[in-house]
Amino acid sequence: MRIALSSMDGMTGVLLLLLYHTCLGLDVTAPPSQTALFKSRVVLPCTFRVNAPPINPQFLAIIWSFETKELLRFDNKEKVVSDDGVSLDEQAARQGNASLTIYNVAIANHGTYKCLVIYSPDRTSRDIRLNVQATPMVKIHKMGLHKYEKNQVDCSITGFFPKESLIVTWLRNDIKIQGGSNMGLLQIGADGTFRVNSSIILTPDQIKDRPSIICQVEHVSLQKPIQDGFLVTYKVAPKVQLTSSSTEDGNEYLYVCEARGFSPEPLSINWLVDGKMANLSRGSEDGLFNKEIYYRVNIKEGNVSERISCNIQHEALNSPVTKTLEVQGYNKCKPHCHLGLVVLISLLVSSLVFIGYILFIRKRKHSKHFQMSHIHEELVRGNEEKVNLYCMASKCPEKVDVTWMITVQEQKLIIIPESPANKDEEAGPLISHEYTVKTDQTEDSGLHNTITVLSFNPTISSHKNTEVKCKLQCGGRCEERTLNFSFSYKKPSVKGPIDLSLDDSGNVLCSLTLENFSPRNVQMKWNCGVGINHELPSTEDIKKNQDHTFQCNSTCRIPKDFFIDPGSKVRVTWTHGSLDQPGSQELSLKDFPWRPEMGDIIVPPLVHNGEAKLRCVIRGYFPDNLEVKWLRREAGKPDLYELPSSSDRYKIPVLEVIQESDKTYTCTASLIVSVLLKTEHKSEFICRVTRPSLETPLERRTGELTVTGIPTVTLKQNGNTLTAEISHFYPEEITVTWSRTKEKSQPPNNFEKYEEKDYSITPESDGTFTVISSIIHKKSHMPHMTNKDKLYKITVEHDSLKKTFEKIFLKGKDHFEDVTEKHIKVEPDQAEMSNSEAVVQHEGEETQTLVQPHKNSNDKKKNEKKNKKPKK
Known part of the structure; x- marks a missing residue:
């Protein structure tokens, strides 16, 4: 397999992210094994969960390997390239689904796969054993058997995998045959599947009374045994x-x-x-x-x-x-041979009496050896059917008199070829104008050979049940043969339903095949529309089979615009001489194979007072007549209501539709939500797809939504008092910590907790919470300390924060000075993760800082804060 691997530079970038990312905990889940059928599509499940969702793609990497070979690598800087039979859904991977899809499973895919998930700095892997199975095909070699001898019967079992667990059983009239069977050498094919032959020796007693002989096969890939068999027939030489x-x-x-x-x-x-x-x-x-x-x-x-x-x-x-x-x-004869002919004629005339006498003697002698064949039937199929009936005679000492008799609708008719002397007036009228008789006679050594042919065009009305007799007279002997002839048209059989495909222009190609009909003349018509009243041009390809019957493939190209109306239908009709009324097939949009497939709804982080765009991708449908609706269920209520296309809080953009290379359509349905905690928390959105081809609508649900509120931090000072107002946050659990150093010269990491003067938490009307916390700078009584020697730090921790919020202040003479950047080194990657910035201004003034959501907060700290009241 050929999968693009990440470069060393990309890997270095990932490792740098890992160095700065706090340990959060990672749980990867995958089954120990998975079974797939040969040439099928299989998904190797691998899901992961972090203890503090949602997942931050910057710290995510997924690596799939097979045995010792790396198949696929995905991280934030490397796009997955899967052009060799495997793929990974990038959007699903960012939601915790790292499953690998393998297309057209081969025997070579049998083995152990490893799903490795890295979520900095954790890494966890799971092994999955893929067991590939190929179902066998069984074919017994049917044959006639010698009735009084031992016979060997062979059975081929092909295309199976694995080679173990194959059981071959021979049955006689559904009862197992004990002994006599033999398994051949196991062979492996180019595709990796196995094949083997099994044979059995049958005795005359075992094939007595023409029993059924069955070769039965059991295999791990089969839910029940499969078999092939035949009824015993005996060999008779022709x-x-x-x-x-x-x-x-x-x-x-x-x-x-x-x-x-x-x-x-x-x-x-x-x-x-x-x-x-x-x-x-x-x-x-x-x-x-x-x-x-x-x-x-x-x-x-x-x-x-x-x-x-x-x-x-x-x-x-x-x-x-x-x-x-x-x-x-x-x-x-050439001109110079005429003289010889005259001499020869003279000799013949002079000896006529003698020759006549000899012929008379020979006639009586050889008439005993006169032979007559059966009537042979030859049916010539074409635009019109034609029947040729042959009858032959040999070893007749004189020319043979030929009479054909045919009984049509209980009326006996005499067909007189060349000799009117054969006419039998009492047998029936002459109808030689409807039938053609040709008789050829040759002579060899005084004996005559005759072949006579009766030809006619049969009709169902006249020749459904017809008796034909050929009467040949040789001297005093008369031979007669009879043939019961029955003619009927062969009705066309339909090969499957109407076949559908799309051409390069996106039009629909409809085709239908009629098989095994005769005569050749058949008419096929295509109609389309709501009333099926629009006739469309078509092309017919008629071929002759080996048995002289015909098959016809009719193809019609229907513009895609015909199918925009949901009531449109397609109908093909055919007429043939064998049918009392036209045959037909019909299909509507619900019969189209191009049905929409919905992906999961992609939900971004929902932040109070923010805007979120929900997306759902629908693929593989045709034509482009899809209807998408968004519905909403309020928290704690069962009822659904449809969202309008545009309102103050919800907007539904126009569908983003593209046409794929296979001419099917893909669209992205979006819903833009103005997020409010009070209305959207624990609510649910539903994307519903309706289409004429669907009996029931398709749906995808978001499940209960979780909305977070990002703290807005307001810092203000009043003399020696520094107050922090943290508002608009949710959930309620939050930690606000004040600390200070005893001396300015102490390192920043020597901060000690400093007791707040005041702390309060208040629920707001919009469902969020507000905390007010303040401290007072106490003047030092130590002569060597001044008001400028103290460093104060405030720390805010909350689930919605990207990282812990920290600010450090130096107490000036009459105000607090923000000295955060002097004491906390901010790396570039950390700067990207946090957009926080605060400056404490002079007394009575304030600055607000909105801290962006932290998609990866510390699991340990989160567990400590869980189910606790706000910490002072």
């Missing part, structure tokens, strides 16, 4: 068939690779020519799966011989299964 057919013009081959009867479902089909894939998968009635994949090859001019292979990979196979066919090309 049966693979590869068929092909060319078009009539011979320019294209269509290959169909069919895998049937396998389990579990995941299966990979690859064409070895270029690896292109096109998948369609569906389940069968026996719980096993079928999968077809199509591949087209264009044949160029000239002799072409290319091996096309279909490669099947499945976990039930020990090695992949590969089926291979050849693509046979052809030569277009």
